Amino acid sequence: MDSYLVPLGVSAAVPFGGRHLSGLALRLEHDLLLFDCGEATQFRLRAAGVRTGPLKAIFVTHLHGDHYYGILGLLATLSLVGRTDPLTVVGPEGLAKFVDATPAMESRQRPFEIEFVELPPTFSSGVVFKGDSYTVRAARLDHTIFAVGYRVDEAGSPGHLNVELARKLGVVDPVQYGRLKSGEAVVGMLGRVESGEVLGPPLRGPSFAYVTDTRPCAGGVQLARDVDLLYHESTFLDKDAERAVVTGHSTAREAAEVAKEAGAGELLLSHFSARYREGDAFEDEARTVFPACRAAVELQRYDVAASRNRITNANGI
Amino acid sequence: MDSYLVPLGVSAAVPFGGRHLSGLALRLEHDLLLFDCGEATQFRLRAAGVRTGPLKAIFVTHLHGDHYYGILGLLATLSLVGRTDPLTVVGPEGLAKFVDATPAMESRQRPFEIEFVELPPTFSSGVVFKGDSYTVRAARLDHTIFAVGYRVDEAGSPGHLNVELARKLGVVDPVQYGRLKSGEAVVGMLGRVESGEVLGPPLRGPSFAYVTDTRPCAGGVQLARDVDLLYHESTFLDKDAERAVVTGHSTAREAAEVAKEAGAGELLLSHFSARYREGDAFEDEARTVFPACRAAVELQRYDVAASRNRITNANGI
Numbered sequence: 323m324d325s326y327l328v329p330l331g332v333s334a335a336v337p338f339g340g341r342h343l344s345g346l347a348l349r350l351e352h353d354l355l356l357f358d359c360g361e362a363t364q365f366r367l368r369a370a371g372v373r374t375g376p377l378k379a380i381f382v383t384h385l386h387g388d389h390y391y392g393i394l395g396l397l398a399t400l401s402l403v404g405r406t407d408p409l410t411v412v413g414p415e416g417l418a419k420f421v422d423a424t425p426a427m428e429s430r431q432r433p434f435e436i437e438f439v440e441l442p443p444t445f446s447s448g449v450v451f452k453g454d455s456y457t458v459r460a461a462r463l464d465h466t467i468f469a470v471g472y473r474v475d476e477a478g479s480p481g482h483l484n485v486e487l488a489r490k491l492g493v494v495d496p497v498q499y500g501r502l503k504s505g506e507a508v509v510g511m512l513g514r515v516e517s518g519e520v521l522g523p524p525l526r527g528p529s530f531a532y533v534t535d536t537r538p539c540a541g542g543v544q545l546a547r548d549v550d551l552l553y554h555e556s557t558f559l560d561k562d563a564e565r566a567v568v569t570g571h572s573t574a575r576e577a578a579e580v581a582k583e584a585g586a587g588e589l590l591l592s593h594f595s596a597r598y599r600e601g602d603a604f605e606d607e608a609r610t611v612f613p614a615c616r617a618a619v620e621l622q623r624y625d626v627a628a629s630r631n632r633i634t635n636a637n638g639i
Numbered sequence: 640m641d642s643y644l645v646p647l648g649v650s651a652a653v654p655f656g657g658r659h660l661s662g663l664a665l666r667l668e669h670d671l672l673l674f675d676c677g678e679a680t681q682f683r684l685r686a687a688g689v690r691t692g693p694l695k696a697i698f699v700t701h702l703h704g705d706h707y708y709g710i711l712g713l714l715a716t717l718s719l720v721g722r723t724d725p726l727t728v729v730g731p732e733g734l735a736k737f738v739d740a741t742p743a744m745e746s747r748q749r750p751f752e753i754e755f756v757e758l759p760p761t762f763s764s765g766v767v768f769k770g771d772s773y774t775v776r777a778a779r780l781d782h783t784i785f786a787v788g789y790r791v792d793e794a795g796s797p798g799h800l801n802v803e804l805a806r807k808l809g810v811v812d813p814v815q816y817g818r819l820k821s822g823e824a825v826v827g828m829l830g831r832v833e834s835g836e837v838l839g840p841p842l843r844g845p846s847f848a849y850v851t852d853t854r855p856c857a858g859g860v861q862l863a864r865d866v867d868l869l870y871h872e873s874t875f876l877d878k879d880a881e882r883a884v885v886t887g888h889s890t891a892r893e894a895a896e897v898a899k900e901a902g903a904g905e906l907l908l909s910h911f912s913a914r915y916r917e918g919d920a921f922e923d924e925a926r927t928v929f930p931a932c933r934a935a936v937e938l939q940r941y942d943v944a945a946s947r948n949r950i951t952n953a954n955g956i
Contacts, residue, residue, distance in 0.1 A: 336716045337682055343712075361712035362679040365654055387715040387743035391708070395660075395678035398704040399653045416742050423740055425733050426704035 325350045325476065325528055325626045327553070329592060329618040330366035334535075334557045334571070335388050338596035342366055342620060343388045346553065348474060348530060353378040353453050357472060357532045357553075363392035364399050370621045374400060379451050381458065382413030383534055384469035390417065394424055401432050408435040412450045412460070414468050415440045443468045447544065456527070461545050463536035466570040471536065473545040476527030480505065480517075488520045528627040531586070534593050537567070538576040546584035550627045553618065554580060555593035556604050562597070574604040578611035587629030592618040642667045642793065642845055642943045644870070646909060646935040647683035651852075651874045651888070652705050655913035659683055659937060660705045663870065665791060665847060670695040670770050674789060674849045674870075680709035681716050687938045691717060696768050698775065699730030700851055701786035707734065711741055718749050725752040729767045729777070731785050732757045760785045764861065773844070778862050780853035783887040788850040790862040797822065798839030805837045845944040848903070851910050854884070855893040863901035867944045870935065871897060872910035873921050879914070891921040895928035904946030906932040 326349050331342030343360025347367060354376040356363070367374060377400075382390045390413065400409070411417060418438040421427055439450055445468075447461035455477040460470040480503050488502065492512025501508050502517045509515075531545040534555035546552045557571035566573050572580070574591055581589040589612055591604045598604070601617030608615040614629055643666050648659030660677025664684060671693040673680070684691060694717075699707045707730070717726070728734060735755035738744055756767055762785075764778035772794040777787040797820050805819065809829030818825050819834045826832075848862040851872035863869045874888035883890050889897070891908055898906040906929050908921045915921070918934030925932040931946055 336719050337685065342682075361709065362682055365659075365679055365682075368654065385742035387711055387741070391711045391715070391741075391743075392678065394704055394708045398708070402653050420740070420742060423737070424704070424708075425702035425737060426708075 325530075326623045327530065327551070327626060328370045328372060328623055329553075329590070329620050330363055330370060331360055332592040332594055332601075332618050332620055333388075334555075334593045334595045335386075336596055337362075339599060341594065341596075343392070344383075344534065344593060345392065346532060347372045348626075349376075350453070350456060350474075350476065352376060352455075355453075355458070355474065356380045358383055358389045358534070359391075359393040359396060360388045361391045361395075364396040366621070367396075374403075374405075377409065378453060379410035379412060379458070381450075381460075381472045381532070382411070382417055383463070383471060383532070384465060384467055385414050385416055385420075386467065386535070389535070390420075393417075393421065394427065397421065397432070397436070398426060400434065405434045408437060410437045410439060410451055412439040412458075412472075413441065414470070415442050441468075441470055445470065447541065459545070461541035463533065463541050464539035464570065465535045465537070469535055471531065471533040471542060471545045473529065473531040473549065475529045478527045479525045481522030481524050484520050484522065488515065491515045491519065493520075528630070530626045533580070535571055537570055538572055538580050542580050543584045546580055546586050548585045550587040550630055551590065551624065552581050552584065552586040552588070553590045553592060556591040556608065557593050557595045559598065559603055559607055562595075565595075574607040575611055578608035578615060581608075581612045581615070586612075587614065587627075589615040590618045590624060591615065642847075643940045644847065644868070644943060645687045645689055645940055646870075646907070646937050647680055647687060648677055649909040649911055649918075649935050649937055650705075651872075651910045651912045652703075653913055654679075656916060658911065658913075660709070661700075661851065661910060662709065663849060664689045665943075666693075667770070667773055667791075667793065669693065669772070672770075672775070672791065673697045675700055675706045675851070676708075676710040676713060677705045678708045678712075681713040683938070684713075691720075691722075694726065695770060696727035696729060696775070698767075698777075698789045698849070699728070699734055700780070700788060700849070701782060701784055702731050702733055702737075703784065703852070706852070707737075710734075710738065711744065714738065714749070714753070715743060717751065722751045725754060727754045727756060727768055729756040729775075729789075730758065731787070732759050758785075758787055762787065764858065776862070778858035780850065780858050781856035781887065782852045782854070786852055788848065788853065788859055788862045790846065790848040790866065792846045793844030795844045796842045797834075798841050801837050801839065805832065808832045808836065810837075845947070847943045850897070852888055854887055855889055855897050859897050860901045863897055863903050865902050867904045867947055868907065868941065869898050869901065869903040869905070870907045870909060873908040873925065874910050874912045876915065876920055876924055879912075882912075891924040892928055895925035895932060898925075898929045898932070903929075904931065904944075907935045907941060908932065909935040 330345035333341030345363040451458040492510035556574040647662035650658030662680040768775040809827035873891040
């Protein structure tokens with residue numbers, strides 16, 4: 323199964339017109355990761371048919387309520403359904419105290435451990451979580467309060483094996499092809515063959531960046547660098563660019579400029595202000611700068627590496 | 640407009656099968672009151688078409704998450720939409736600290752005042768809020784942690800004027816009828832007439848009791864005494880009565896027994912465990928004890944004094 327994400331809420335600040343508060347589920351091969359956890363995230367996970375059993379970690383961008391109040395209810399429900407697997411919660415300093423000081427949390431015997439990874443206000447960038455086959459990095463963003471974005475890089479795979487060349491070098495045993503693929507050297511009919519002689523360059527794994535809430539900034543570009551799928555906030559349209567500056571947000575055009583500068587494969591827009599009814603205007607504006615762009619639709623599944631597949635297909639490889 | 644209530648969530652502990660967490664809106668002539676505020680209450684108010692402008696007070700029964708986590712998001716949204724009217728929040732000790740210690744709350748410049756009325760663990764019963772034309776009382780319940788229920792009594796109205804008798808006593812001026820109704824004495828054609836001579840007994844105003852989460856207990860009966868509409872939890876069916884004892888809850892039968900003992904006009908059941916799919920079984924069980932009973936349906940409107948109207952109609956008065 324290829325990794326995919328499900329936007330759980332694409333509204334900024336307040337629920338409006340059927341849009342919900344910030345939350346995004348990223349389903350990897352074995353694990354589920356959650357980015358932000360606005361109020362009602364547990365309801366949205368249920369509505370999306372995303373099971374919480376594989377949930378490994380929650381990544382909170384900043385401590386504005388629409389991005390994290392839902393963590394209490396989610397943790398309470400995980401307790402009530404008897405979760406025992408440990409859970410990691412990554413976010414700005416203050417998150418652990420908030421959770422631990424909450425009356426029902428404190429009084430409840432939580433049947434699972436929470437490991438908090440708190441990022442201090444001096445945090446700049448770095449690895450914040452490692453899964454079996456992926457790494458999560460954070461970088462500081464530019465918002466009205468301390469905020470970070472995240473990026474997930476799945477493990478890459480070996481390069482393509484040049485079977486024709488391997489045959490020429492005397493390797494004909496399929497078992498030896500497998501060993502070459504995994505980086506080992508083999509001794510074929512004509513002598514020793516190093517894997518590097520017959521393997522193409524290693525393939526990067528799928529990658530995803532989650533950049534919200536923020537002005538266009540170096541941290542956002544850093545997270546989005548060559549990423550397959552960039553999920554970037556676009557709270558406003560360009561005609562309200564001044565509001566974006568004042569409130570520490572981005573316009574659709576600015577999000578597109580970040581995607582373009584970073585060389586992202588695809589851009590998903592989200593975090594829409596209640597002043598706009600439809601997502602179309604965001605798409606239209608951003609596409610003038612970065613064509614591979616869509617306005618995120620809640621509860622829809624988006625393949626992380628879809629842009630890569632499209633490119634592959636277009637090239638006929 | 641007669642007062643009515645809207646159940647916003649009738650699920651116990653966790654959202655399940657389309658049921659949401661505890662919350663109930665009570666719409667009075669001028670004011671809106673909210674009882675409990677589980678996660679996503681602000682979404683449910685919106686779904687119910689209940690505007691928050693007239694919200695005067697929030698009454699929290701106890702500090703289990705499914706009854707109060709939603710207060711953060713609701714308060715944040717009230718701030719964002721620019722509320723300036725003061726708001727009263729009534730609930731167990733610890734609620735004010737919870738709200739004030741929450742990062743986004745503390746950092747936000749809230750444009751309205753919150754008056755917290757905190758009930759200490761030693762609280763037994765008493766008036767906790769007074770509106771223009773109603774009084775809210777609380778009484779201690781019997782749950783696994785300190786919990787209270789609430790009761791709202793709307794102001795009564797003068798008794799019926801016996802016009803025939805007033806005429807006999809020499810009062811024929813309609814203006815004087817009005818003064819008699821408002822409790823004044825008048826001087827008619829045959830001399831002074833006291834209002835008490837021509838008015839029937841004063842009429843009680845509509846009354847409503849909110850009793851959750853609790854075992855059947857004296858406090859619940861006290862709140863429900865002669866009430867028009869009793870909203871009582873029935874987390875379990877009688878076949879799971881042992882679970883009700885262990886978890887500090889009531890069965891549908893027990894809720895009905897409270898309604899019967901208290902002489903309530905009508906019983907609405909709620910707070911259903913996720914182990915049951917349908918509300919019908921709760922109704923069926925409770926009706927064997929207390930026939931004027933329904934399982935609450937989310938987002939439906941229930942007139943507070945409907946039972947009284949039914950009795951009135953039945954008697955043809």
